[in-house]
Structure formats: C-alpha cells, structure tokens
Amino acid sequence: MVAQKGTDLHDATPPSVAPPGESPSAQELPRLHVRFPLKRFIALIASIGALIIAMIVYSAETGLRMSQRYTPLIDAAMEIKLEGTTSYLWYEELLGGDPDASMDLVRKHIDQADWYARAMLEGGTNFEGTFIPLDDPELRANIQDVRRLLVQFRTQMENGDHERGHKEPAELSANHTFRTFIEKADITETRLQNLIQIAEKRFVTVQVILAVTALAVMTLLGILFVRFADTQNKTVIDLKHEIFRRIRVENTLRKQATTDTLTGLLNRRRMTDILQEELSRAKRLDTPFSVVMFDIDHFKQVNDTFGHEIGDNVLKEIAKMVKSRLRELDAFARWGGEEFMILLRGTEMEGALEISTICCEMLSQHPIDQAGHVTASFGVATYSSDETVRELIHRADDALYTAKNKGRNCVVMAKAD
Numbered sequence: 080m081v082a083q084k085g086t087d088l089h090d091a092t093p094p095s096v097a098p099p100g101e102s103p104s105a106q107e108l109p110r111l112h113v114r115f116p117l118k119r120f121i122a123l124i125a126s127i128g129a130l131i132i133a134m135i136v137y138s139a140e141t142g143l144r145m146s147q148r149y150t151p152l153i154d155a156a157m158e159i160k161l162e163g164t165t166s167y168l169w170y171e172e173l174l175g176g177d178p179d180a181s182m183d184l185v186r187k188h189i190d191q192a193d194w195y196a197r198a199m200l201e202g203g204t205n206f207e208g209t210f211i212p213l214d215d216p217e218l219r220a221n222i223q224d225v226r227r228l229l230v231q232f233r234t235q236m237e238n239g240d241h242e243r244g245h246k247e248p249a250e251l252s253a254n255h256t257f258r259t260f261i262e263k264a265d266i267t268e269t270r271l272q273n274l275i276q277i278a279e280k281r282f283v284t285v286q287v288i289l290a291v292t293a294l295a296v297m298t299l300l301g302i303l304f305v306r307f308a309d310t311q312n313k314t315v316i317d318l319k320h321e322i323f324r325r326i327r328v329e330n331t332l333r334k335q336a337t338t339d340t341l342t343g344l345l346n347r348r349r350m351t352d353i354l355q356e357e358l359s360r361a362k363r364l365d366t367p368f369s370v371v372m373f374d375i376d377h378f379k380q381v382n383d384t385f386g387h388e389i390g391d392n393v394l395k396e397i398a399k400m401v402k403s404r405l406r407e408l409d410a411f412a413r414w415g416g417e418e419f420m421i422l423l424r425g426t427e428m429e430g431a432l433e434i435s436t437i438c439c440e441m442l443s444q445h446p447i448d449q450a451g452h453v454t455a456s457f458g459v460a461t462y463s464s465d466e467t468v469r470e471l472i473h474r475a476d477d478a479l480y481t482a483k484n485k486g487r488n489c490v491v492m493a494k495a496d
Contacts, residue, residue, distance in 0.1 A: 123303075127296050134292065138285045149275045151208045155195040156268040159225060160261065162192035163232070167257045170236050182237065189233050196226045199267075215274065221267045228260040339413040341391055342398040350412035350420055354468045357422060361462055369431035371421040372475040373401075373438070373457040376487040378417035381450055389449050396447045397455070401438050420475075428461040428492060435459050435490045443488055456482035460493035 166188035172180035197203065198210040199222050213219050235256055337349040345353070357368050375381075375397060382390040394417065401419070402411050410422040423431050435457040443454045458478030460471055478493035485491065 124300075127299075131289070131292060131296065134285065134289045138282065138289060149271060149278065151210045152199055152213065153268065153271050153275070154207060155199050155210055156264060156271060158195045159192045160264045160268070162188045162195065163229065163257070163260055163264065166192065166232075185236060186233065189229055193226060193229050196222050196229065200226075215270070218267060218270050221263050221270070225260060225263045225267065228256055228263060232256045232260060342395050342413050344398050344402070344419070345410060345412035347412065347414055350410060350414070350422070351468070353410050354422060354471075357424065358462065358466075358468055358471075362464075366425055367427050367461060369423045369426045369428060369459060369461045370471055370475045371423065371431060371435050371457060371459050372414065372472070372479045373419050373421075373435070373455045374479055374483070375417040376454045376456055376483075378453075381453065385450055393447050393450050393453055397442060397453065400441060400445065404434060404438055404441065420472075426461075428459065431459045431461060432490060432492060439488065439490050454488035456487045457490040458482055458493060459490060463495065 166185045169180050169185045169188065173182065173185065194203070195210075198205075199213050200219060202212045203210045213222065337346060338344065339346045354370070360366065361368055375393070378390065378393070381393055394413070398411070398413065398419070401421070405411055405421065405423075408424050410424075412420050412422075414420040423434065426434075439455060439457050443452060446452050456479060458475045458481065460475035460478060462471055474493040478491040482489050482491040
C-alpha cells in the first residue's frame with residue numbers, strides 16, 4: 080500500500096450495519112401494549128418533582144438572601160461604628176494638639192460612615208460588595224437617626240474651638256453626640272443579627288421539610304415501582320425485541336440508502352455528500368485532497384461476451400482489488416455502471432497519481448475468473464482553492480475521457496482549473 084500525504088482524518092465510510100437478511104417490514108413489527116397507567120404515573124412524578132423543585136428554589140433563595148443581604152449589612156453597620164469612632168478619635172487628637180490631626184481627616188471618616196449609612200438605606204456598591212437596601216422599618220428609622228447624628232456631630236466639631244489645647248465646650252457636646260451615635264449603631268447591629276437568626280431558623284426548617292418530603296417521595300416511588308414491577312419487566316422485554324427488530328430494519332435501509340448493493344461500496348449519493356464535507360474541511364483547515372475517477376475498459380464487450388452475471392463478478396472483483404490498496408480514511412464509491420470514484424484525503428497530486436498507477440497496473444496484471452484480463456482508465460484531479468465539488472468532478476471526468484482517448488489502461492492528470 081502506498082503511503083499518502085495527509086493527516087489522521089476520520090473515516091467517512093458509513094457505520095457498520097448488521098448483515099442484511101429477511102428483515103420484517105414496519106407493518107409486520109408487533110405493537111407494544113403498555114399495561115400500567117403511564118400517563119398518570121408521569122403526571123404524579125412531574126407534580127412531585129415540581130413541588131421539590133419549588134422547595135429547593137425557596138431554600139436556595141433563603142440562603143442567598145442571608146448571604147447577599149444580611150452579611151454586607153452587618154459589615155456596613157460595623158463600618159459605620161468604625162468610621163464614626165475613628166473620626167471622633169481624630170477630633171480628640173485635634174483638640175489635644177496633635178500636629179497630624181486635621182478637620183479634613185475628621186470629615187473624611189464622617190463622610191465614609193455616612194456613605195455606609197446611606198448604602199443601607201438606598202443600596203450601593205464598593206470593593207466590599209453590593210449593599211441591598213433595608214426593608215425593616217425599625218432598622219431604617221435607626222439608620223436615619225444615625226445619619227442625623229453624624230450631621231450633628233460634624234456640625235458640632237466644625238463650630239467648636241479648634242485651637243490647640245482647647246477642649247471645651249466642643250468636646251463635651253461632641254462626646255454626647257458620639258455616645259448617642261454609638262448606641263444607635265449598636266441597636267442597628269443587634270437588630271440585624273436577630274434578623275439573621277430568624278432567617279437561619281427558617282432555613283433549617285425548610286431543609287427539614289425538604290428532607291422529609293424527599294424521603295416520602297422515595298417511599299412512594301418505591302411502592303409504585305414494586306407494584307408495577309412485573310408488568311414493567313414484561314414490557315421492557317417486549318420493547319427490547321422491538322428495538323432489535325427496528326435496528327435491523329434501520330440498518331438495512333441505511334445500507335441500501337448509502338451503499339451499492341452489488342459491490343458493497345458507497346453509492347453516488349453518499350459519495351457526493353462526503354465530497355462536499357471534505358471540501359468544507361479543506362477550506363476550513365487548508366488541507367489537500369484528491370479525486371480519482373476510473374472506468375472499466377470495454378466493459379460492454381465483457382457483458383456481451385460472457386453475460387451479465389460474469390460482468391457483475393468483474394465489477395465486484397475490481398472493487399475488491401482496488402479497495403485493498405486504499406486506506407481506511409479514504410472513500411471509495413461506485414459512481415455509476417462500470418465507473419468508480421475514489422476520494423483520497425490529505426493527498427496531493429503526486430500521491431494520487433502514484434496510487435492510481437498502482438491500481439491501474441494491478442488490474443491489468445491480475446486476470447479475473449472467466450473474464451480474463453480487464454483494464455481500466457484513470458483520471459486524477461486535486462482540489463484547488465475556491466473550487467466546487469461539481470467543478471472538481473468535472474476535471475477528473477475530463478481526465479478520464481482523455482485517458483480513454485489515449486488508448487485506455489492508463490492514468491491521466493487533470494488540468495488545473
């Protein structure tokens with residue numbers, strides 16, 4: 080066998096089929112009789128499944144609500160206390176004469192605390208995540224009080240005496256506001272923790288109900304399966320026989336639709352589809368392929384001299400000999416009458432001419448039983464870019480007729496398009 084240039088492409092031959100035999104027709108196949116109430120059974124399973132899915136969705140939503148809603152809000156409440164406390168400490172340092180302290184630094188932390196408070200009321204997003212607005216009226220009222228106290232705290236500090244070393248009366252008023260602010264923030268954090276505990280209890284309850292429901296469903300399904308076991312087993316056996324019969328019919332029909340009944344090769348319709356697939360792949364991957372068309376010389380004389388039965392045997396023997404020289408990834412078809420076509424994947428003109436020459440010489444040197452020496456003429460064409468399947472076949476066919484005109488029993492390369 081000749082080594083041809085190409086990649087390891089998949090084999091385009093039709094799938095293996097069961098040996099054709101006396102296959103029953105569709106009318107002869109027995110009908111199946113399902114004896115258990117399948118529709119009601121399916122409706123029951125669908126209803127139970129929908130119930131379980133609804134519970135799972137609710138459970139997932141509860142868990143998601145806990146993680147997406149309350150956790151960021153807890154963080155926001157802590158950040159409010161942290162930023163408010165930090166601003167107060169810087170204010171203390173400012174009053175104490177710390178050269179690093181400034182009102183701008185105090186305002187910065189107050190503004191940051193107010194941002195978190197506003198995010199709890201209106202929603203917001205930062206590097207920590209997304210804050211979903213509060214829907215609890217009591218919590219919203221507390222956060223609004225917190226924002227009011229932050230404004231009051233800021234006003235008191237800005238209106239106070241910031242001369243180095245002077246703490247009164249600014250510190251006293253700010254202390255009172257700060258303590259009230261911390262109390263409100265603590266109330267908010269405690270209330271959020273209570274809501275999380277309530278959500279956790281609800282989540283656990285849903286999980287328990289879901290587990291009990293799943294157990295009940297499994298028990299119910301077990302009872303139903305036991306009840307219908309015998310009838311279902313008989314139906315499955317009948318269905319198995321039915322499937323085997325239909326597979327035989329389908330394989331026979333597929334083989335008849337894609338292969339030549341005399342030679343067992345691909346037929347023209349299937350070969351045309353394979354050529355189109357190969358052309359698409361060649362355009363996509365920029366891979367070569369070649370087409371070889373050959374025709375048995377003086378085949379009409381074979382039929383006239385020895386009879387059609389011997390002629391059919393000649394077609395089968397030639398198909399067998401040529402196929403023995405091809406790779407598994409190549410495609411081989413009876414194109415019509417005594418004409419054949421070969422698709423050589425991944426093969427340039429040089430390799431196609433070589434394999435065609437080997438096949439031509441092999442046919443001329445091996446006599447066929449009762450028919451003697453039979454020769455064939457070959458036309459070879461290699462795919463060129465932007466060429467259609469019809470144009471490629473036409474070039475190979477022209478090369479074949481050129482080989483016929485040159486005296487037959489030879490190989491001719493197609494002209495470039």
